[in-house]
Amino acid sequence: MKSLFDLSGKVNLVTGGSRGIGLAIAEGLAAAGGDVVIWDIDADRNTQALKQLEQHGTRVGAAPIDVTNELAVSQGVETVVGEFGRIDTLVANAGISKAVPSFLDLSIDTFRDVSAVNMEGWFLTVREVLKHMKERADQGDPGGAIIGQSSLQATHGSPGNEHYGATKGAVLAMIKGIAVEFGRYGIRANAIMPGFIKTDMNKRNHDNIALYEKVIKRMPIGRWGTPQDLAGLAVYLASDAACYHSGTAIELDGGYAAM
Numbered sequence: 001m002k003s004l005f006d007l008s009g010k011v012n013l014v015t016g017g018s019r020g021i022g023l024a025i026a027e028g029l030a031a032a033g034g035d036v037v038i039w040d041i042d043a044d045r046n047t048q049a050l051k052q053l054e055q056h057g058t059r060v061g062a063a064p065i066d067v068t069n070e071l072a073v074s075q076g077v078e079t080v081v082g083e084f085g086r087i088d089t090l091v092a093n094a095g096i097s098k099a100v101p102s103f104l105d106l107s108i109d110t111f112r113d114v115s116a117v118n119m120e121g122w123f124l125t126v127r128e129v130l131k132h133m134k135e136r137a138d139q140g141d142p143g144g145a146i147i148g149q150s151s152l153q154a155t156h157g158s159p160g161n162e163h164y165g166a167t168k169g170a171v172l173a174m175i176k177g178i179a180v181e182f183g184r185y186g187i188r189a190n191a192i193m194p195g196f197i198k199t200d201m202n203k204r205n206h207d208n209i210a211l212y213e214k215v216i217k218r219m220p221i222g223r224w225g226t227p228q229d230l231a232g233l234a235v236y237l238a239s240d241a242a243c244y245h246s247g248t249a250i251e252l253d254g255g256y257a258a259m
Contacts (some may be wrong), residue, residue, distance in 0.1 A: 004241045007034030011084045012238060013077075014038050015067055015125055016094030018045035020199040021149070021227040023052070025091055028231025029238060030056035037080050039065040039094065059084065067094045067121030077128040086136065089238040090129040092122050092171075093149040097201050099161045111163045118167035122148065123174065130178070133187050142186030147237050148175045150191040152253050168193075172249050179247030188246035190237050195253025197225040220255030 002008075012029045016022040017038025026049070030036045035058050040046050046062035053060040061083065065076040080087055095118045098110050126146055133144035153161060154168035172191055179189040196202075196216060216224055233252055236242055251257050 005032055005235055005239045007032040007235065007239060009033075010088040010238065011035045011037070011080070011086050012089040012091065013080055013087050013129065014091040014093055015065070015121075016040060016149075017091075018042060018049040018062070020201065021194065021197060021230055022091070022093040023049050024227035024231050025093065025234040026053060027056065028228075028235050029089070029091075030058050030060065031231075032235045032239070033058060034089070034238065035059040035084055037061040037063070037084065039063055039067070039076065041066050067125050068116045070124055073121075073124045074128050077125075077132060081132055087129055087132055088143065089145040089147065090126065091147045091149070091234060091238075092125050094118075094121055094125070095149060095167075097161065097164045099158075099164070101160055103160065103162050105160075106163055114163050115167055118164070119170045122167075122171060126174070126178065130182060130187070134182065134185050137185035137187070144185075144187040145238050145242070146175070146178060146187065146189040147234055148172075148189070148191040150175075150193045150249060152193050152195045152251060152257060154193060154249075156257065175249065176247055183246060188237075188242065190242075190246060191249040192230060192233060192237075193249050193251045193253070194230060195219075195225060195251070195256045197227060197229070199227060215256075218259065219253075220258065223254065225252070225254055 012034045014022050014026045017026045018040035026036050026038050030053050043064040050062050065072050100106050148171045150171040151168040153165035154172050175189045175191045
């Protein structure tokens with residue numbers, strides 16, 4: 001009997017998939033039997049990530065796509081469909097963070113840089129994949145999963161990172177609209193809201209004693225999260241086990257939001 005979480009035959013596209021959370025999710029999807037394509041603007045990182053993904057024995061691929069480039073995204077989706085036949089799941093994970101000392105120090109250039117990747121790039125990628133999924137549904141093959149990477153900062157304030165939180169709040173809003181508009185085609189849309197996850201993006205805080213004592217240590221689970229902690233949730237949302245799960249934002253934060 002096929003496992004409820006078996007992704008065999010499903011093609012999964014993960015943006016920002018060469019390291020950190022994106023790579024951990026990509027590995028989780030491949031370990032569950034899914035074919036995986038990763039996008040990252042850094043071609044060298046893609047090459048290294050592919051070596052890890054190939055160990056799971058499924059079809060894998062990578063491309064150095066800049067998600068802020070509309071033409072590159074459109075052509076990139078066409079290439080994935082051409083080479084792999086379809087896209088069943090999109091994990092829209094590509095993002096950057098440029099924290100500043102204070103909101104008063106936030107320049108319009110920094111605001112726009114973060115928005116360009118986290119919001120506009122997210123929109124472009126999701127839109128192009130949805131075009132493919134709808135076209136497939138119109139031809140009698142409905143279904144698909146959009147997994148949007150948001151953040152707990154979308155709903156919990158973070159000094160000096162208000163611009164990042166704003167982009168992640170936009171993801172939550174778009175996910176809900178997409179779930180409502182495209183549910184008729186069997187397409188589901190959900191967001192993941194990670195809390196304190198150890199990645200290169202927040203490396204400056206890994207050894208922050210004050211943060212550990214005041215926040216991390218007090219959390220119900222009492223530790224930093226790891227990128228691998230997100231893999232199981234992504235596999236679930238991509239699988240047929242989540243066929244009736246849509247329009248939600250799931251906090252994955254060690255219980256932080258419940259404090």
